[in-house]
Each structure stands twice: as structure tokens, then as C-alpha cells.
Amino acid sequence: MTKVHTDITQFRGSHYDFGYAQGLWLQDSAVLRNRQDSWRMRKPRFQSDEYDAKRAFMQFAPGIWDELTGMRDALSVPMTDVLRDFGHYRVNMKPSGCSILTGADFMVRNYDYHPLTYDGRYSFFQPSDQGYAIIGPSSRVTGRMDGMNEKGLVMGYNFMQRRKPGDGFVCHMIGRIILETCATVDDAIQLLKEIPHRGSFSYVVLDRNEETYVVEASPRAVEVRQSNACTNHFELLQHENRHHLDDSKRRIHVIDKEASQSIGAHDAFRLLNDKDKGVFSDLYKSWAGTIHTTAYFPKELKAWFALGGDQEPVVFDFADWLKGSDVAAESIHGELDTHLGIANRD
Secondary structure, eight states, rough: OEEEEEEEEEEEHHHHHHHHHHHHHHHOOOHHHHHHHHHHHSOOOOOOOHHHHHHHHHHHHHHHHHHHHHHHHHTOOOHHIIOOOOOSOOOOOHHHHHHHEOOOOEEEEEEOOOGGGGOEEEEEESSSSSSEEEEEEEEETTEEEEEEETOOOOOEEEEEEOOOSSSBBBBBHHHHHHHHSSHHHHHHHHHHSSOOOOOOOEEEEEESOOOEEEEOOOOOOEEEEEEEEESSOOOSGGGOOOOOHHHHHHHHHHHHHHTTOOOOHHHHHHHHTTTTTTOSSGGGGOOOOOEEEEEEEETTEEEEEEEEEOOEEEEHHHHHHHHHOOOOOEEEEEEEEESSTTTTTT
């Protein structure tokens, strides 16, 4: 077992100042050192064109471009380096797992991936210049792997496949842009139809109107369906699926069976987080081990978070935070059944 932790970060202010503050933190962080070391071992198989990236950000999320500019200034590095490590435009993604279950007023999600990619940062951000306030775990610092915004829109995404990538944003940046710019599921669906996609993912969105939509998105097509559960295969874009879907279909079968009777939020959390229920995964070497379980409540603006399995969640009151009450805790702790490295540790 490896002990892991997630730092809680809280920021109110402009995107540029947020980026600058993150850059200062990165200067002495294990996250940046591990990211740079990974490029010494392997050459990036993508190009970060500053002009194209800026044009895309200015169309869909100009505030995040300001954030990247602040990071550049704090780190004193070329913008191409910032885009390579934190821009999430035209970069390549490894395969991953993930499972999502929703009810009328909650979303529960397992984030399944490789520990060495994990930031270990849970972010509260309230922009003063543009965009909605967001709560949720960060991915590659600027992205969000799941989360909720001040309007009660909740988002999580699941990997589908990485064949034939397109010129566009990767999942964690698309997730961030959804939360920062969309107030409802209808807004999110429209954005996902317009934004360019690098890879193939399903984005699950829920708002205060109690309806969940699964948006199946690839570089070639976007389709929308209603469902309260999602793992790692498309139902509509089946021609885009991987060939090996046994584990994905096994997990969706477990979820559908247990959730067939109006399951509540606590039981849904236990279904995904308990190691003996059949959804939690220890496949860390295969880039598909469960690192955290989250839950979001759009009507109450509350969030739950747990690192590792068989955990009771830490509860955050996002509504109180939006009124100016800072969270007292500085970090969250847990354990993973792996000896692999963790990105936020030396």
C-alpha cells in the first residue's frame, strides 16, 4: 500500500493571477519535476503551435489563456513549454478507466488512471474576471477531471479510445471549459458539439433539473443520449469503440444491477468506492486503477471526495465557500494498493 495525499487549493481572483500563483507553486513542486522528467524519457508525439492554441482558447475560454500566460510569466519559460505541459490542446492521452453513476440530485464518479499522472490537487477557484466558480480535482494543473460549478452543473468524463486523434482539446481541458462556461446541461451539450475534440470520450453532465445526459464525443462525431450510468464504451458511436470491452461492460452490468432500484447517494458512493462491490479497480499498472471517488450535489452545492477505496468521503460545502468561508483543511489522505510513483511526490 502507498500513502497518498491531495492538497486543497483555494483562489479568488483573475485568471492571470491564478495562473501566476500556480506557476510559483510549480517552481518547487514534484509535479513539475516529474512532468519534465517524463519528457526526457520520451519525445512528445504532438506539436504545440502557439498561434493555433491561442486562437482555440480565445474562441472557447479566453480566461484560461490568461491563466496560461500567468503560468508562463511565473515560470519564466517559453509559451510552447506551458502549452506542452498544461495547455491540453493537441496533446496525446493514455487509455484509462472510470465509472459514473447519477441520481436525480447527485453524481458519483470513480477516476481510474495511472498514479504518476495524478496532480494531487483539489481546487476551489472563483474567477473575478470571467467564467463560473468551480470545485473539483485538477488534472495537469489547469484541467479538471470532474467537478461542479456555481450554477450546479456537474461534469465527469470517461475514456473510450484513442485511435485517429483529431486537432483539438483533450478531455480534462474540455471538462474545465464546460464547468467554466456552461450553466446547464443544454449549454454543455451545445459546447461539446462545437468544440474540437482530440480524443474519444463520453462526457456525463447533470444540472439542477435532475436530468443526466451522456455526450458521446469523438473527433468525427458527437451524439447525445440520456442515461444514469457510464463506463468505457460508446452505446451510439459503437463503430468508435475499442475491441476489448469486457471490463467496461462488466462494470456497467454491476452498476445497472445495483442501481435498478432508486439508489441513494450514500449507497451509490459505497457501490463505487467499496473494493468488494466490483466497480473499484486496482489495475494501476494498466492505467485503470481507481485513484479517487467523488460525489456532487447540484441542488445543495456540496461535494464529497475520497482517495483510495473503502473510504468515508470528506464533505465540502461549496455554497458556503462561494460566500467567502474558506475550507479549513489543507489536505486529504488515503492509500492505494500499488507501489507505482505518485506525481506529487518525489
